[in-house]
Amino acid sequence: MGRTLAEKVWEQHVVRRAEGEPDLLYIDLHLIHEVTSPQAFDGLRMAGRKVRRPELTIATEDHNVPTVLGPISDPVSRTQVETLRKNCAEFGVRLHPMGDAGQGVVHIIGPQFGLTQPGMTIVCGDSHTSTHGAFGGIAFGIGTSEVEHVLATQTLPSYRPKTMAIEVSGELPVGVTAKDLILAIIAEIGTGGGQGHIVEYRGEAIRKLSMEGRMTICNMSIEAGARAGMIAPDETTFAYLKGRAHAPSGAAWDTAVEYWRSLRTDDDAVFDKVVQIDASTLTPFVTWGTNPGQGAPLDAAVPAPESFDDPIARSAAERALEYMDLKAGTPLREIAVDTVFVGSCTNGRIEDLRAAADILRGRRVVTRTLIVPGSMQVKRAAEEEGLHEVFKAAGAEWREAGCSMCLGMNPDTLSPGERSASTSNRNFEGRQGKGGRTHLVSPAVAAATAVTGRLTAPADL
Amino acid sequence: MDAFTTHTGRAVPLRRSNVDTDQIIPAVWLKQVSRTGFEKGLFSAWREDPSFVLNDPAYQGASILVSGPDFGTGSSREHAVWALQQYGFRAVISARFGDIFRSNSTKMGLLPVVLPGDTVEAIQAAVEADPSLELTVDLREREVRWGSEKAAFEIDDYTRWRLLEGLDDIGLTLRAADAITEYENGRQRWLPTTA
Numbered sequence: 034m035g036r037t038l039a040e041k042v043w044e045q046h047v048v049r050r051a052e053g054e055p056d057l058l059y060i061d062l063h064l065i066h067e068v069t070s071p072q073a074f075d076g077l078r079m080a081g082r083k084v085r086r087p088e089l090t091i092a093t094e095d096h097n098v099p100t101v102l103g104p105i106s107d108p109v110s111r112t113q114v115e116t117l118r119k120n121c122a123e124f125g126v127r128l129h130p131m132g133d134a135g136q137g138v139v140h141i142i143g144p145q146f147g148l149t150q151p152g153m154t155i156v157c158g159d160s161h162t163s164t165h166g167a168f169g170g171i172a173f174g175i176g177t178s179e180v181e182h183v184l185a186t187q188t189l190p191s192y193r194p195k196t197m198a199i200e201v202s203g204e205l206p207v208g209v210t211a212k213d214l215i216l217a218i219i220a221e222i223g224t225g226g227g228q229g230h231i232v233e234y235r236g237e238a239i240r241k242l243s244m245e246g247r248m249t250i251c252n253m254s255i256e257a258g259a260r261a262g263m264i265a266p267d268e269t270t271f272a273y274l275k276g277r278a279h280a281p282s283g284a285a286w287d288t289a290v291e292y293w294r295s296l297r298t299d300d301d302a303v304f305d306k307v308v309q310i311d312a313s314t315l316t317p318f319v320t321w322g323t324n325p326g327q328g329a330p331l332d333a334a335v336p337a338p339e340s341f342d343d344p345i346a347r348s349a350a351e352r353a354l355e356y357m358d359l360k361a362g363t364p365l366r367e368i369a370v371d372t373v374f375v376g377s378c379t380n381g382r383i384e385d386l387r388a389a390a391d392i393l394r395g396r397r398v399v400t401r402t403l404i405v406p407g408s409m410q411v412k413r414a415a416e417e418e419g420l421h422e423v424f425k426a427a428g429a430e431w432r433e434a435g436c437s438m439c440l441g442m443n444p445d446t447l448s449p450g451e452r453s454a455s456t457s458n459r460n461f462e463g464r465q466g467k468g469g470r471t472h473l474v475s476p477a478v479a480a481a482t483a484v485t486g487r488l489t490a491p492a493d494l
Numbered sequence: 495m496d497a498f499t500t501h502t503g504r505a506v507p508l509r510r511s512n513v514d515t516d517q518i519i520p521a522v523w524l525k526q527v528s529r530t531g532f533e534k535g536l537f538s539a540w541r542e543d544p545s546f547v548l549n550d551p552a553y554q555g556a557s558i559l560v561s562g563p564d565f566g567t568g569s570s571r572e573h574a575v576w577a578l579q580q581y582g583f584r585a586v587i588s589a590r591f592g593d594i595f596r597s598n599s600t601k602m603g604l605l606p607v608v609l610p611g612d613t614v615e616a617i618q619a620a621v622e623a624d625p626s627l628e629l630t631v632d633l634r635e636r637e638v639r640w641g642s643e644k645a646a647f648e649i650d651d652y653t654r655w656r657l658l659e660g661l662d663d664i665g666l667t668l669r670a671a672d673a674i675t676e677y678e679n680g681r682q683r684w685l686p687t688t689a
């Protein structure tokens with residue numbers, strides 16, 4: 034019987050297999066940031082261990098960093114960043130600190146350096162590591178104990194998750210983006226729908242996506258509960274990688290591409306679970322609740338809790354409407370927001386900034402609008418294209434790279450009761466600041482919303 | 495990590511679904527570089543509400559959390575596990591857990607117990623009817639017992655063994671050091687390095 038892409042990549046990385054035990058999996062790339070690593074380095078130190086393969090490890094400062102120039106004013110944040118610097122120096126790990134040209138959100142810098150390649154295993158102490166699966170590898174988030182384990186051994190004992198196919202047929206209509214698609218998928222299968230599975234996104238609509246769009250899709254796999262998301266590599270993948278700093282070159286490139294072409298699910302392979310989605314019927318999608326599965330087309334109204342048959346979904350909806358201060362039946366287009374955030378590892382890449390700039394060109398924003406590039410390299414690229422001028426002329430704030438208002442560990446937060454339209458990935462209670470209310474949207478919807486002050490699709494302008 | 499064999503204690507019913515790790519421990523608490531002191535951050539936003547179940551005097555000192563489905567979704571922060579343990583919880587019962595949370599728990603010796611949704615609700619109802627009710631979570635027998643009731647739960651043999659013995663994964667893996675070296679010698683040369 035044929036094998037799925039996930040099975041092929043997994044098998045390629047099994048160091049040791051024994052009856053009744055998890056596979057010992059080799060890890061090709063380990064990404065580190067300041068929040069989930071200090072206790073792991075402490076553990077190494079206490080046990081007198083070293084980092085086994087520092088050259089397969091890379092670190093960046095992203096969660097705590099301010100997005101305006103200057104030092105970190107919060108002493109606790111500063112200590113955490115300084116701790117990362119000390120640990121990287123002591124253990125010989127390459128670090129991209131604040132202000133460095135290579136600094137950025139951990140899931141943006143891997144692909145931008147060409148370190149994220151097809152067929153690799155990639156881990157990070159961060160759930161959105163699933164982003165890297167867009168290149169056709171297995172990439173997943175781990176906790177701090179596992180970070181320590183990977184630092185010490187470059188391996189991880191893991192049971193192979195089950196496999197799930199999400200087949201997206203048809204073509205996304207004009208004005209409907211990868212973000213709308215993944216929000217619609219999560220609303221369809223639920224926040225637990227992918228639990229215990231590696232999802233492979235397949236089908237015509239996926240093939241037509243750019244690498245940026247594919248990363249947006251895979252990034253949010255975790256919001257559907259999946260262990261990882263992946264997309265088979267193809268010409269789009271190879272074109273994106275070619276010439277990047279750490280991509281193979283010369284004869285090695287040809288060898289690599291030949292191998293990468295074998296990384297696809299065999300025609301007779303069987304998935305444990307299959308979901309079908311028709312892309313051609315989709316419209317811009319937003320969330321109304323406090324988990325990413327609580328979403329609806331922008332054309333719809335806030336749902337009534339009674340409309341959910343499942344009692345658990347009903348009480349979750351009741352709670353969400355109370356927290357979000359929304360009334361059932363209100364058209365989503367009438368929801369007024371105070372702040373718009375464009376950025377994060379979901380939508381902080383150059384294509385996302387272009388999409389926002391296309392809407393804002395020649396228009397003015399009426400809300401506080403933060404545009405935060407996902408990395409310093411994205412920032413430079415945007416400035417070379419003059420996008421920053423578009424944002425500034427529209428009245429938006431053009432910031433330095435970092436996680437920013439995605440989770441509000443730095444000074445960029447919502448105040449209690451404030452409402453945002455955000456291109457990030459989590460609308461959890463208090464995610465963007467205590468008491469803050471988040472609506473997840475695409476960059477185009479975010480920009481259109483900034484212009485009107487209400488949730489708005491670009492086509493409405 | 496802490497070994498887990500069997501634990502008897504009182505329980506707190508948390509009648510919410512999708513309890514994400516941002517609720518278990520909000521991001522502001524993640525700035526610390528130590529492994530201790532996270533109990534103060536546990537459910538810190540929800541605990542500001544006097545009617546939140548953890549504030550109910552009837553449940554003080556409880557050591558088993560009984561939650562709605564999809565507990566521990568979202569962020570990979572192991573701080574969520576540390577906060578639960580440091581607050582005094584030894585086990586969490588739910589119909590479904592976020593994958594990373596469940597994995598983090600078993601690394602630390604906090605036992606995630608998966609039971610069917612209606613069994614979880616039955617336990618919640620029993621605890622609400624009598625907050626002094628004691629539950630026993632028995633990893634050897636793979637069952638939860640309360641009053642005259644019991645329910646079996648599944649956990650794979652390997653994870654159970656590690657928890658019963660309180661074994662450190664790194665130590666176990668290093669026994670395979672030769673296999674790791676051998677694997678490394680066979681890796682493709684074009685695979686990237688960060689050097």
Ligand code: SF4
Binds near residue numbers: 138435436
């Ligand atoms: S941008 Fe947001 S989701 Fe991505 S790594 Fe940073 S905090 Fe996490």
